[in-house]
Amino acid sequence: MPAHVIVLHRWTDSYADYASYLDHRALRVSYVTTARARPVLPDAAAGVAVVRSTEDRGAVRAAVDGLIEEHGRPERVIALHEVDLDVAAELREELGVPGETRAGLHPFRDKLAMTRRLAARDVPVPAAEAAPDHAAVAGFARRHGWPVILKPVRGTASSHVSRLDGPAELDAYVFPAGVPLMAQSYLPHEILHVDGVVDGGDLRVWRASRYVNTCLDFTRGEALGSAEIDDPMLLKNIEEFTRRAVLAMSSDPWVFHLELFASDNSPDPVLHVLEVGARPGGAEVPFVWREVHGVDLMAAAVDVQMGRPLPAYSPWREPGGDEGAYAGWLLVPTPAARPCRVTAATSQTPLADGPYAERLPAPGGYLADLPGYEHSGARFRFRGRSSAEVERAINRTLERLDFRCEPVDPARPARVVVVGTGGRAYREYALQDAAAHSRVMTVDGTSAEWELPYLTDHRVVDTGDVGALTDAVTELLAGDSGPAGVLTWSEVLLERTAEAAERLGLPHMTPEAVGNCRDKLRTRRLLERAGLPSARYAVVHSLEEAHEAAGRIGYPVVVKPRALAGSSGVVLARSPDALDEVHRHAEGAAFVGLDALEGLMIEEYLDGPEISVDSVVLAGEVHCVNVARKRIGYPPFFEEVGHLVSPWRQEPWADELIDTVTRVHAALGVTSGVTHAELRLTPSGPRVVELNGRLGGDFIPLLGRLATGVDLTAAALDAALGTVPDLRPTRDRCAAVRFLYPEQDGTVEQLDVSAARGVPGVERAVALAEPGQPLLLPPRGVVPRLAAVIATGDDAASCDRALDEAVSRIHVRVNPAEER
Numbered sequence: 001m002p003a004h005v006i007v008l009h010r011w012t013d014s015y016a017d018y019a020s021y022l023d024h025r026a027l028r029v030s031y032v033t034t035a036r037a038r039p040v041l042p043d044a045a046a047g048v049a050v051v052r053s054t055e056d057r058g059a060v061r062a063a064v065d066g067l068i069e070e071h072g073r074p075e076r077v078i079a080l081h082e083v084d085l086d087v088a089a090e091l092r093e094e095l096g097v098p099g100e101t102r103a104g105l106h107p108f109r110d111k112l113a114m115t116r117r118l119a120a121r122d123v124p125v126p127a128a129e130a131a132p133d134h135a136a137v138a139g140f141a142r143r144h145g146w147p148v149i150l151k152p153v154r155g156t157a158s159s160h161v162s163r164l165d166g167p168a169e170l171d172a173y174v175f176p177a178g179v180p181l182m183a184q185s186y187l188p189h190e191i192l193h194v195d196g197v198v199d200g201g202d203l204r205v206w207r208a209s210r211y212v213n214t215c216l217d218f219t220r221g222e223a224l225g226s227a228e229i230d231d232p233m234l235l236k237n238i239e240e241f242t243r244r245a246v247l248a249m250s251s252d253p254w255v256f257h258l259e260l261f262a263s264d265n266s267p268d269p270v271l272h273v274l275e276v277g278a279r280p281g282g283a284e285v286p287f288v289w290r291e292v293h294g295v296d297l298m299a300a301a302v303d304v305q306m307g308r309p310l311p312a313y314s315p316w317r318e319p320g321g322d323e324g325a326y327a328g329w330l331l332v333p334t335p336a337a338r339p340c341r342v343t344a345a346t347s348q349t350p351l352a353d354g355p356y357a358e359r360l361p362a363p364g365g366y367l368a369d370l371p372g373y374e375h376s377g378a379r380f381r382f383r384g385r386s387s388a389e390v391e392r393a394i395n396r397t398l399e400r401l402d403f404r405c406e407p408v409d410p411a412r413p414a415r416v417v418v419v420g421t422g423g424r425a426y427r428e429y430a431l432q433d434a435a436a437h438s439r440v441m442t443v444d445g446t447s448a449e450w451e452l453p454y455l456t457d458h459r460v461v462d463t464g465d466v467g468a469l470t471d472a473v474t475e476l477l478a479g480d481s482g483p484a485g486v487l488t489w490s491e492v493l494l495e496r497t498a499e500a501a502e503r504l505g506l507p508h509m510t511p512e513a514v515g516n517c518r519d520k521l522r523t524r525r526l527l528e529r530a531g532l533p534s535a536r537y538a539v540v541h542s543l544e545e546a547h548e549a550a551g552r553i554g555y556p557v558v559v560k561p562r563a564l565a566g567s568s569g570v571v572l573a574r575s576p577d578a579l580d581e582v583h584r585h586a587e588g589a590a591f592v593g594l595d596a597l598e599g600l601m602i603e604e605y606l607d608g609p610e611i612s613v614d615s616v617v618l619a620g621e622v623h624c625v626n627v628a629r630k631r632i633g634y635p636p637f638f639e640e641v642g643h644l645v646s647p648w649r650q651e652p653w654a655d656e657l658i659d660t661v662t663r664v665h666a667a668l669g670v671t672s673g674v675t676h677a678e679l680r681l682t683p684s685g686p687r688v689v690e691l692n693g694r695l696g697g698d699f700i701p702l703l704g705r706l707a708t709g710v711d712l713t714a715a716a717l718d719a720a721l722g723t724v725p726d727l728r729p730t731r732d733r734c735a736a737v738r739f740l741y742p743e744q745d746g747t748v749e750q751l752d753v754s755a756a757r758g759v760p761g762v763e764r765a766v767a768l769a770e771p772g773q774p775l776l777l778p779p780r781g782v783v784p785r786l787a788a789v790i791a792t793g794d795d796a797a798s799c800d801r802a803l804d805e806a807v808s809r810i811h812v813r814v815n816p817a818e819e820r
Contacts, residue, residue, distance in 0.1 A: 001028075001072065002026055002027050002028050003027050003028065003074075003075040003076075004027070004028045004029075004030065004046070004067075004068075004071045004072045004073065004074045004075060005022060005027050005028070005029050005030070005074055005075065005076045005077075005078060005306075006030050006031070006032065006064060006067060006074040006076075006077050006078070006091075007022075007029060007030070007031045007032070007077075007078045007079070008031075008032050008033075008054050008060070008077070008078070008079040008081075008084040008087060008088055009031050009032070009033040009037055009041065009054070009080075009081075009084075010033065010034055010037050010054050010081050010083070010084060011037055011040065011081065011374060012036050012037050012039075012040060012374065012375075013040070013374050014040055015080070015286050015287075015298060015374070016080050016286075016298040016302075017296070017298070017299075018041070018042055018302075019042040019044065020299070021298070021299050021302040021303075022078075022302065022306075024042055024044035024045065024046070025044070028046040028047075028071045028072075029042075029044075029045060029046055030045060030046045030047035030048065030049070030067045030070075030071055031045055031047070031048045031049070032049045032051060032054060032060055032063045032064060032067070033048060033049070033050060033051070033054070034050065034051060034052065034053065034054060034619070034620065035050055035052075035619040035620030035621075035671030035672065036370075036619075036671070038050055038510075038620065038666075038669050038671055039510045039512045039513065039669055041669075043526070044529070045529070046071055046529065046530075047067050047070055047071055047529075047530055047531070047667075048530070048666055048667065048669070049063035049064075049066055049067055049666065050063075050620030050621075050666050050671060051063050051620070052619055052620070052621070054081075054083070054084050054087065055083060055084075055087070057087055057090070060087055060091075061091070061094075064091060064095075068095075070530075070531050071531075073095060074095065074097055075097065076097060076098070076099060076305060076306050076307070077091045077092050077095070077097050077099060077305075078302060078305050078306070079305075080279065080280065080298055080301050080302070081279070082109075082156050082277055082279050082282070083156055085100070085105055085108075085109065085278070085279065086102070086105065086109060086154075088100070089101055089102045089104075089105045090102060098307060099305055099307070100278075100305070104250075105278065107249065108249065108276065108277060108278040109154050110153055110154055111128070111151070111152075111153055111154070111155075111182060111275055112128060112129075112130060112153055112182050114249075114275060114276065115128045115184075117248065117249065118245065118248055118249070118273050121244075121248035123244055123245050123248050123273055124270070124271065124272045124273065125272055125273045126184050126185040126186075126187055126261070126272055126274075127140075127143075127144045127184070127185040128182055128183065128184040128185070129182065129183050130153070130180070130181075130182055130183075131150055131181040131182050131183040132180070132181070133175065134170055134171070134173070134175075136183070137150065137164070137170055137173075137183050138167065138170060140183040141164075141167075141170070141183075144185045145185070146164070146165055146166050146186075147163050147164060147165045147166075147186040148163075148164045148170075148183050148184070148185070148186060149161065149162070149163055149164075149183070149184040149185070149186050150162045150163075150164060150173070150181050150182070150183060150184075151181065151182060151184060152179050152180065152181060152182075153180045153181065153182050154180070155179075156282075159219070159371070160176050160179055160181070161215075161216050161219065163186060163216065187261045187263075187272060189261040189262055189263050189264075189269075189272075190210065190211070190261075190262050190264075190265070191211045191214055191215075191259060191260065191261060191262070191274060192208060192209065192210055192211065192229070192238065192259070192260045192261075192262050193208070193209050193211065193226065193257065193258065193259050193260070193281060193285075194206060194207070194208045194209075194238060194242045194256075194257075194258040194259075194260065195207055195209075195256065195257050195258070195280070195281040195285055195289070195297065196242075196246075196255075196256060197253075197254075197255050197256070197297070197300050197310060197313065198246050198247070198250070198251070198252075198253060198254050198255075198256060199253045199310045200253075201247065201251045202243065202247075203239070203242065203243055203246070204310065204313050205295055205313040205314075206239070206242065207228055207289070207293070207327075208228065208229045208234075208235060208238045208239075208242070209226040209227060209228045209229060209328070210226065210227055210229055210387070211224070211225070211226050212224065212225030212226060212227065212330070212391070212394055213225065218331065218333060221333055221335075222333075223330060223331065223332045223333070223398055224283070224330070224331045224373075225328060225329060225330035225331065225394045225398075226283070226284075226285075226328055226329055226330075227326070227327075227328035227382075227387050227390040227391045227394060228326040228327050228328060228387060228390065229387055230325075230326055230386050230387040231267055231387070233267035233268070234266075234267045234268075234269075237267065237268055237269070237271070238260070238271070241260070241271045242258060242260075245258060245273050245276060246258065246276065249276055249278075250278070253303075253304050253310055254278050254304055255278070255279060255280050255297050255300050255301045255304065256276060256277065256278060256279075257276065257277040257279060257280060257281035257282070257285070258273065258275075258276045258277075259273070259274040259275050259276070260272065260273060260274060261273075261274055279301060280297035280298055280300075280301055281297070282372075282373050283329055283331055283373045284329030284330075284331070284379060284380075284381050285297070285329070286298055287329075287357070287381055288327035288328070288329055288381050288382075288383075289327075291327075291356075291357070291381065291383075292325075292326075292327040292383045293327065295313060325385065326383065326384050326385065326386060326387055326389070326390050327381070327382065327383050327390065328381075328382040328383075328384070328390035328391070328393070328394055329379070329380060329381050329382065330355070330378075330379070330380040330382070330394050330397060330398070331373055331376040331378070331379055331380075332376060332377050332378040332379075332380075332398075332401065332403060333376055333377050334367055334376075334377035334403075334405050335377070335403060335404060335405055336404075336405035336406055336407045337407045338367055338368065338369035338370075338407070339366060339367060339368050339369050339407070339408040340366070340367050340405040340406060340407045340408055341364070341365070341366050341367075341405060341406050341407075341408060341477075341481065341484075342361045342362065342363050342364065342365050342366070342367065342403075342404070342405050342505075343363065343364075343404045343405060343406055344363055344402050344403065344404040345360040345361050345362070345363050345378065345402070345403050345404075346360065346401075346402050346403075347360065347378075347380070347397055347400060347401050347402075348400040348401070348402060353392075353393060353396060354380075354382075354393055354396060354397050354400075355380035355381055355382050355393065355397060356381055356382060356383050357380070357381040358378070358379065358380045358381070359378065359379040359380075360378050360403075361377065361378070361505060362470075362474075362503050362504060362505070363474070364473075364474030364475075364477065364478060364504060365474075365503065365504040365505040365506075366408070366484065366504060366505040366506055367405065367505055368505065368722070377403060377405070378401065378403055380394075380397055382394060406481050407481065408481060408482065408483055408484075409481040409482055410482075410483060412480065412481055412482025412483070413438065413439050413482055414438040414439065414482055414483040414484070414485070414717075414721050415438065415439045415440075415441060415456070415476075415477060415480065415482055415483070415484050415485075416434065416438050416439070416440055416441070416484070416485045416486065416487060416717045416720050416721065417440075417441045417442065417443055417473045417476050417477065417484075417485070417486045417487075418431070418434065418440055418441070418442045418443075418486075418487060418488065418489075419442070419443050419444070419463065419469065419473075419486065419487070419488040419490070419493050419496075419497045419500075420442075420443075420444055420445075420463060420488050420489075420490035420492070420493040421442055421444060421448075421451050422489065422490055424450045425766050425767070425768050425788075426697065426698075426699065426768075427489065428450065429699070429702050429713075430489060430695065430701065430702075430713045431451060431454045432454055433705070433711055433713040433714060434454070434713050434714070434716075434717055435454035435455070436714075437711070437713070437714040437717050437718075438717055438721070439456045440454055440455055440456065441455060441456055441457040441458055441459075441476045442455055442458040442459075443458070443459050443460075443461060443463065443469060443472045443473060443476070444458065444459075444460060444461075444463065445460065445461070445462065445463045445464075446460065447460055448460075457476055458476075459472040459475065459476060463493055463496065464496070464593075466496050466499045466500060466503075469496055469497070469500045470499075470500040470503050470504065473486050473500055473504065474504065483721050483722075483723075484506065484721070485506055485507060485508075485717065485719075485720030485721040485722070486500060486501050486504070486506050486508065486720060487508070487673070487694075487716055487717065487719075487720040488694060489694050489695040489697075489716070490694070491518075491565040491566075491594070491692065491694060492565070492591075492592070492593035492594055493593075494514050494518070494693055494694050495511060495514050495515065495518065498510060498511040498513075498514045498693075499511050506720070507672055507719065507720060507721065507722040508672060508673060508720065509617075509670055509671070509672050509673040509693045510669065510671075510672075512669055513668055513669040513670045513671070513693065514693050516668040516669055516670075517668055517670065517675075517690070517691050517692060517693045518563050518693075519562055519563050519597060520560065520561075520562050520563065520601050520690060521537075521539050521562050521597075521599070521601060523668065523690060523691065524537045524601070524603075526667050526668055527664065527667055527668075527688060529667070530663065530666070530667035532660065532663055532664060532667055532688065533660060533684070533685060533686065533687045533688060534687060534688045535558075535603045535604040535605075535606055535687060535688075535689070536553050536603070536604040537553075537601055537602065537603045537604065538552070538553065538601075538602045539562070539599040539600070539601055539602075540599060540600050540601075540602055541598070541599050541600075543579075543580070543583050546559065546579060546583055546600065546602055547576060547579060549602040550573065550576070550579055550602055551576075553602060553603070553604050554604070555573065555574055555575055555576075555605075556572055556573060556574040556575075556605040557572075557573050557579070557602050557603060557604065557605055558570065558571070558572055558573075558601075558602075558603045558604075558605050559571050559572075559573055559579070559582055559583060559586040559600055559601070559602055559603075560586060560600065560601045560603065561586060561589050561596040561597070561600060561601070562596060562597035562598070562599060562600070562601055563594060563595060563596055563597040564589060564590070564591040564594055564596050565591050565594060566591060566697075566782060566783055567637070567638045567639065567640065568589045568590065568591045568782055569585065569586040569587075569588075569589025569590075569596075570586070570637070570638045571585055571586055571636050571637055571638070571779070572605060572635065572636035572637075572638070573636070574636070578636065582636065583600075585779045586600050587600060591782075606680035606682050606687045606689065607680070607682055607683070608680045608681045608682040608683065608687075609629060609630075609680070609681045610629075610630040610632060610678065610679070610680050610681075610689070611627055611628060611629050611630060611678075611679055611680075611681060612627070612628045612630060612643070612676055612677060612678050612679075612696060612700060613626070613627055613628075613657065613661050613676075613677040613678075613679065614626040614628070614674065614675070614676055614677075614695075614696050614700065614701065614704060614712055615661060615665070615674070615675050615677065616673075616674050616712070616715045616716075616719060616725060616727060617665055617670055617671060617672055617673055617674070617675060617719070618672070618719065618724060619671065619672070620665075620666070620671040622658075622661060622662040622665045623727055624657070624658050624661055624662075625704060625708070625710050625712060625715070625727055626645050626700070626701075626703070626704035626707070626708065626710070626712070627645065627646075627648040627657075628643040628644065628645045628696070628700050628703060628704075629643065629644045629645075629646065630642075630643055630678075631643065631644070631738075633741075634777065634778045637778040637779060639778050639783075640698060640739075641738070641739050641741070642736060642737055642738040642739060642803075643698055643699070643700055643703060643736065643737050644703075644734065644735075644736040644796055644799065645700065645703040645704050645706075645707040645708070645734065645735050645736070646707065646734040646735075646795075646796055647732050647734075653681055653685065653686060656685050656686055657679070657686045660679070660685075660686045660688065661677050661679075661686075664677065664688050664691055665691070668691055670691065670693060672719060673693060673694075673716070673719050673720075674694065674695050674712060674715055674716040674719055675691055675692060675693055675694070676691075676692040676694065676695065676696035676697075676700070677690070677691045677692070678690050678691075678692075695712060695713065695716050696712075698737065698739075699737045699788060699790060700737075701713055702735075702790065703735040703736065703737060703790065704735075706733070706735035706763060706790070706792050707731070707732075707733050707734055707735040707792070708729040708730070708731060708732065708733075709729055709730030709731045710726075710727055710728070710729055710730075714726075715727065733792055733793065733794060734792065734793050734794065734795055734796050734798070734799050735763070735790065735791070735792045735793075735799065736790070736791055736792075736793075736796070736799040736800070736803060737788055737789065737790045738788070738789050738791075738803045738807060739768075739785045739786075739787070739788050740785065740786040740787040740788070740789070740807055740810060740812070741775075741777065741784060741785060741786060742775050742777070742784065742786060742812075742814040743814070744777065744814070744816050744817070745774075745775065745776045745777055745780065745781075745816070745817040746774070746775065746814040746815050746816045746817045747772065747773065747774045747775070747814065747815045747817070748769045748770065748771050748772065748773045748774075748775060748786065748812070748813075748814055749771060749813040749814060749815050750771060750811065750812065750813040751767055751769060751770070751771065751786060751787065751810075751811070751812050751813075752810070752811040752812075753765040753766065753767050753787050753789075753810050755809035755810070755811070756787075756789055756806035756807070756809045756810050757806075758809075759791075759802055759805045759806040759809065760802065761791045761792060761793050761798060761799070761801075761802030762789060762790070762791050762802050762803075762806045763790045763791060763792055764789075764790050765787060765788070765789045765790075765806060765810070766787060766788045766789075766790075767786075767787050768785045768786060768787050768788055769785065769786050769787070774817070775814070776817075786810075786812055786814075787810055787812075789803055789806045789807060789810075791803050791806065
């Protein structure tokens with residue numbers, strides 16, 4: 001078996017290219033990550049476990065145990081972010097995996113231990129002592145003077161770092177709960193950072209940079225930048241000092257980020273170590289090294305943790321060398337408290353005299369309250385022929401940057417834009433429920449009519465154009481500082497809505513996850529890779545290939561298009577002769593607004609009752625809410641003629657169902673929103689048919705509300721707003737829908753459902769067709785329904801009795817179609 005490697009990952013940006021560092025074909029590479037970071041992981045991952053935070057040791061250990069059960073004990077544990085190094089070291093010790101241990105990591109993560117080690121090896125450091133309380137800080141100040149820096153013994157990105165200028169500030173200072181602090185002498189010096197790789201007991205490759213402002217300034221709302229140094233004399237002194245400092249910490253191979261105090265701007269300043277990390281530098285350091293210098297510090301860190309030899313790096317480029325030899329970067333915090341809405345964001349700086357790369361939020365977009373440099377409001381990267389050139393570009397960018405935000409006011413009423421309302425008969429209940437929960441606006445391809453009583457505003461645009469859709473959502477949400485979100489319950493509009501939400505920074509299932517759900521081939525491949533119960537499958541491009549695949553899988557088989565909806569083109573073939581008949585039907589199937597994609601799926605037929613599961617997903621945590629038992633008709637087609645939502649949590653398969661559905665979401669990267677999964681309860685347990693990334697259709701959410709009291713439409717709005725919905729059931733009843741079909745192909749002449757509404761237990765009867773409308777039964781037509789009747793009861797039998805009586809009272813006349 002290939003070796004198993006577990007990676008702890010937390011970045012949402014492409015700081016690390018794991019696919020190039022670890023051969024996912026020769027290794028089983030699995031990941032423990034967060035919901036936000038999940039989308040950037042390689043598709044070839046052997047497994048992905050989503051946790052709320054990679055700092056939650058219990059959750060991480062449980063996730064690792066699950067990955068071990070699936071893929072075996074790991075041979076290596078990889079972590080590249082500084083905060084994850086501790087957990088990785090603990091895992092290595094507990095699992096007996098080679099690599100950095102807690103003892104080896106301690107002097108890098110514990111800043112007091114770091115200071116003591118460096119001082120013991122005659123490397124200059126500012127005075128530092130433990131600061132458990134006010135008395136300790138006062139004593140430190142008496143010995144070393146004011147100002148005093150208070151900082152966490154273990155921390156990153158200047159979190160909880162404060163400067164105290166005297167006794168009055170100390171008296172007013174409130175120590176953060178549960179955060180051990182240290183006191184450090186304040187040095188009024190500029191700060192440098194040196195990044196590089198140690199190997200063979202010496203510096204292999206390194207770069208020194210001068211900060212623009214400080215990390216502490218950044219926490220106070222000022223920009224933070226850096227420009228590489230080109231002064232040869234200063235660099236010579238920095239090199240000598242850096243060698244002493246990093247070798248005092250370790251002579252083993254490692255990647256370092258060293259921060260220094262420099263007493264002045266002369267070529268020969270007095271240097272002190274501020275701190276040193278055993279990992280690649282943060283902010284934009286990994287990017288500029290990769291893009292300007294061609295050295296991937298993340299790759300080097302993976303090599304070290306994998307126990308592999310480091311590459312033979314080219315010598316550090318001499319000052320005055322090739323164009324682009326010097327790099328810099330700039331981070332600009334949001335100018336308003338987060339969460340906030342961006343009202344303007346443009347650098348107004350031509351590439352010729354500005355950054356070579358920039359990341360600015362979209363005007364009208366939203367910025368969540370997220371920690372870390374990668375979530376800075378604006379990010380820029382620079383290259384130049386000298387330090388001065390880079391610094392000028394940084395200053396020009398700061399001068400010309402127009403970046404404005406307004407904070408989101410949680411006290412204001414929430415607003416949600418619904419993209420595409422759908423047909424009135426099927427979705428009016430959902431829009432009504434949505435309007436009762438928050439202010440609702442719509443974007444659609446046609447003017448709002450029946451929707452108007454439920455709306456505060458709407459826009460008509462080409463919903464096939466992601467740019468136009470994004471602009472319309474932005475316009476609707478502008479001018480109000482309240483919470484905002486966007487969603488769709490349309491399968492046709494799901495991908496474009498996800499793209500618009502991503503551009504605007506609004507909570508939503510990612511476009512990648514939507515694609516994983518929509519493309520049934522990608523779904524099957526990802527489920528197979530994750531070792532999840534699914535169906536054997538093949539993708540075929542001809543009838544001959546279909547016969548070969550069906551023979552290999554074994555009859556009966558299901559034939560279906562790769563990416564349609566509403567069971568269009570889905571058909572059962574029980575024999576080679578039947579496959580000849582149904583292949584053309586599946587191949588010619590269409591659904592307005594959707595691309596079927598190339599090829600047909602041939603899948604193993606999963607025998608057993610078919611169910612659907614509606615779930616709410618919040619930050620990767622899956623909450624299964626409703627189970628609907630499907631009623632299937634018109635074989636060999638899979639026409640859904642009804643659904644029953646009934647109590648299910650006491651069923652013998654309930655726990656396995658929840659586990660399967662949870663793992664399916666993780667495998668497909670679905671970490672946010674409301675979903676609709678379809679499964680079969682086979683003799684070997686629940687098996688996945690597909691996962692849909694939107695609210696269920698066919699009135700199933702309404703059935704769920706009637707049966708349990710949980711409003712899935714309201715939950716979908718809450719998920720779109722990034723808030724936790726109320727999923728507590730208030731009742732435990734049954735609710736069912738039955739669809740009425742014509743007895744034969746024809747044109748509707750009369751349809752009256754009013755008498756059905758008076759049947760006890762009937763909640764509603766809805767006409768789905770109109771006089772003059774032609775209806776063709778499968779396979780000639782798609783969902784040729786006359787009406788829907790919805791009933792509630794204490795059990796399934798009482799629902800069926802009400803439905804039987806209601807259907808008998810519906811008056812319908814259909815003129816048969818002429819024989820052809």
